[in-house]
Amino acid sequence: MKALKIPEATITRLSVYSRFLEAIDKKGIVTISSGEIAEGTGVSPAQVRKDLAYFGEFGTRGVGYNVKDLLKHTLKILGLTNRWSVVVVGAGNLGSALVSYRGFRQRGFDIVGVFDNDLTKIGKKLLDLEVLGTEEIPRVVKEHNVKMGVITAPASAAQDVANILVKSGVKAILNFAPTVLNVPDHVHVRNIDLSTKLEILTFHLGMENDGY
Amino acid sequence: MKALKIPEATITRLSVYSRFLEAIDKKGIVTISSGEIAEGTGVSPAQVRKDLAYFGEFGTRGVGYNVKDLLKHTLKILGLTNRWSVVVVGAGNLGSALVSYRGFRQRGFDIVGVFDNDLTKIGKKLLDLEVLGTEEIPRVVKEHNVKMGVITAPASAAQDVANILVKSGVKAILNFAPTVLNVPDHVHVRNIDLSTKLEILTFHLGMENDGY
Numbered sequence: 001m002k003a004l005k006i007p008e009a010t011i012t013r014l015s016v017y018s019r020f021l022e023a024i025d026k027k028g029i030v031t032i033s034s035g036e037i038a039e040g041t042g043v044s045p046a047q048v049r050k051d052l053a054y055f056g057e058f059g060t061r062g063v064g065y066n067v068k069d070l071l072k073h074t075l076k077i078l079g080l081t082n083r084w085s086v087v088v089v090g091a092g093n094l095g096s097a098l099v100s101y102r103g104f105r106q107r108g109f110d111i112v113g114v115f116d117n118d119l120t121k122i123g124k125k126l127l128d129l130e131v132l133g134t135e136e137i138p139r140v141v142k143e144h145n146v147k148m149g150v151i152t153a154p155a156s157a158a159q160d161v162a163n164i165l166v167k168s169g170v171k172a173i174l175n176f177a178p179t180v181l182n183v184p185d186h187v188h189v190r191n192i193d194l195s196t197k198l199e200i201l202t203f204h205l206g207m208e209n210d211g212y
Numbered sequence: 213m214k215a216l217k218i219p220e221a222t223i224t225r226l227s228v229y230s231r232f233l234e235a236i237d238k239k240g241i242v243t244i245s246s247g248e249i250a251e252g253t254g255v256s257p258a259q260v261r262k263d264l265a266y267f268g269e270f271g272t273r274g275v276g277y278n279v280k281d282l283l284k285h286t287l288k289i290l291g292l293t294n295r296w297s298v299v300v301v302g303a304g305n306l307g308s309a310l311v312s313y314r315g316f317r318q319r320g321f322d323i324v325g326v327f328d329n330d331l332t333k334i335g336k337k338l339l340d341l342e343v344l345g346t347e348e349i350p351r352v353v354k355e356h357n358v359k360m361g362v363i364t365a366p367a368s369a370a371q372d373v374a375n376i377l378v379k380s381g382v383k384a385i386l387n388f389a390p391t392v393l394n395v396p397d398h399v400h401v402r403n404i405d406l407s408t409k410l411e412i413l414t415f416h417l418g419m420e421n422d423g424y
Contacts, residue, residue, distance in 0.1 A: 009221065011415050015408045078411045079418025086410070093312055097305035098406065103390050107407045108414075147417055148410065171420075172413035178315050180254075188416045190409050194310065195319045197402050198298070198360065199227045199290045200220060201384035202320075204400045205359055206291025208383075 010051045011078070016041050017048070018074035025067050033064035083108045085144040087170070089161045090152035091116040091124065091131040094176060098150060099126040109148075113140040117157070134164060141168040148172045155179040162189075222263045223290070228253050229260070230286040237279050245276035295320045297356040299382070301373045302364030303328035303336065303343040306388060310362060311338040321360075325352040329369070346376060353380040360384045367391040374401075 020040045024032060034052070038045040052070075055077055075081050086109050088095050098104070099114050114126055117134045124131045132140070140146065149165040151158050151173060158177035165173060172188040175181055181189050232252045236244060246264070250257040264282075267289055287293050298321050300307050310316070311326050326338055329346045336343045344352070352358065361377040363370050363385060370389035377385060384400040387393055393401050 006415075008412060011412050012408055014415075015405075015411045077415065077418075079414030080411065084410075084414055084417075093305055093309035097309050100305055101406060103405070103407045104410065107411065109407070109410055148413055150410075172417055174409055174413060188413055190412055192404075192406070192409055193227075193315070194313060194404075195315045195321070196224055196227045197386055197404055198296075198316065198321055198362075199292065199319065200223050200402055201360055201386060201400055202291030202296055203218075203223050203226075203289065205296075205384055206289075 006054055010054060013041070013043055013047070013051050014074050014078060016043070017051070018071060018078060018080070021067055021071040021074065025071055029067055031064045032067050032070070036064070080108045083110055084148055085110050085112045085146045086148045086150060087111070087113040087115065087137065087140060087146050087165075088150045088152060089115045089134065089137065089165065090154070090157075090176075091118070091121045091126065092152065095150075095152035096126055098152060099129060112144040112146060113137070115140075116153075134161070137164050138168040141165070141170060146170060148174070150174045150176070151181075152176050218266055222266060225253070225255055225259070225263050226286050226290060228255070229263070230283060230290060230292070233279055233283040233286065237283055241279055243276045244279050244282070248276070292320045295322055296360055297322050297324045297358045298360045298362060299323070299325040299327065299349065299352060299358050299377075300362045300364060301327045301346065301349065301377070302366070302369075302388075303330070303333045303338065304364065307362075307364035308338050310364060311341060324356040324358060325349070327352075328365075346373070349376050350380040353377070353382060358382060360386070362386045362388070363393075364388045 017037060020037065034048045035045045038048045055073065086104070088098055088111055091114050095114060099111050104111065111129065113132060114129050115132050115134045115137055116122060121131050122133050147170060149170040151161050153161045155177045158175065158179050159181060162173060162181045162183055166183055166187055171186065173181065173183065175189055175191045178193060183189055229249060232249065246260045247257045250260045267285065300310055300323055303326050307326060311323050316323065323341065325344060326341050327344050327346045327349055328334060333343050334345050359382060361382040363373050365373050367389045370387065370391050371393060374385060374393045374395055378395055378399055383398065385393065385395065387401055387403045390405060395401055
């Protein structure tokens with residue numbers, strides 16, 4: 001199925017569905033309709049059905065979906081049936097926030113290393129992790145079979161950090177630095193630009209104010 | 213044009229285009245084609261043309277777009293021709309990271325208040341802002357005519373914070389707490405779930421590993 005092109009928006013929604021299904025499952029609910037998933041997640045029923053259809057038929061007409069099966073399936077699709085080891089490069093405020101962010105651990109992400117090249121940060125403790133120098137990245141990546149790296153370094157350092165991560169064997173990078181990274185084709189990169197989210201809000205506020 | 217429904221993905225891309233155009237404009241480039249915008253932003257040329265067409269015709273066939281005009285137009289659409297005052301509620305690591313994040317200021321967002329209900333945080337300085345108690349939110353929101361709030365409080369406190377923000381007059385909320393907020397219809401909410409972005413990456417890694 002490698003050739004199957006699944007829109008990124010669908011994957012994002014699958015992530016939302018799986019969280020909703022987890023909550024529903026915990027409440028002991030056994031079956032659920034696409035309409036109920038839609039209502040619980042704020043997605044239209046037609047979109048829910050379309051998204052789930054990408055991954056084959058697994059609802060029963062008139063009965064709906066088995067919650068546990070559907071949850072297991074969405075987690076499998078998202079690659080979340082295994083745990084993932086992650087390194088964070090950049091131990092400033094944002095890096096520190098991510099290391100202590102409980103949401104990652106809950107979803108199967110274990111931060112196994114946090115790095116900086118600032119001598120005033122190296123040796124500092126973030127939860128149970130000691131901030132290490134960036135020269136330690138290759139060792140930690142190899143030791144923990146790390147496939148994912150998060151860059152919270154400044155924009156000026158981000159490309160260097162990406163190079164070290166890629167050379168160490170990291171295959172996927174989540175980049176918070178406001179810069180475009182050049183990486184080989186086999187490495188997946190996603191950028192989080194915090195301003196963009198605010199700009200979606202100003203767009204809506206602007207529409208109301210001046211009737212754009 | 214209030215009835216015009218513009219897909220959120222288009223607005224997100226407009227934000228990306230406008231940043232690219234800013235960089236291009238700084239280099240002194242006067243005109244640009246949709247193909248060059250596409251190449252510079254990683255979006256397909258057809259998609260660029262489609263996105264820009266939402267907002268009327270402003271390219272010249274065979275010549276392309278005037279960079280300054282297009283930039284001005286995208287900023288206007290995004291509501292970024294004014295500056296926006298923003299408050300941040302939750303002065304933990306993530307809140308501290310956002311207050312010191314230079315990207316916001318560059319795009320026209322001024323953080324004018326940061327709040328917490330933790331007595332060990334109140335009075336602390338974050339850049340030039342002193343962390344205030346949450347009871348000060350209504351005063352600061354009114355004083356600075358704040359329309360946007362960012363919630364970086366824990367999930368358990370997020371709804372209470374949202375209620376205070378809405379009651380104070382905030383019209384748009386960016387929510388980092390992993391919880392669904394209930395707000396009146398006239399208030400815009402966007403959620404940033406940091407795990408979701410990692411899950412898009414595990415989806416791709418998983419596809420490669422087990423051929424899903």
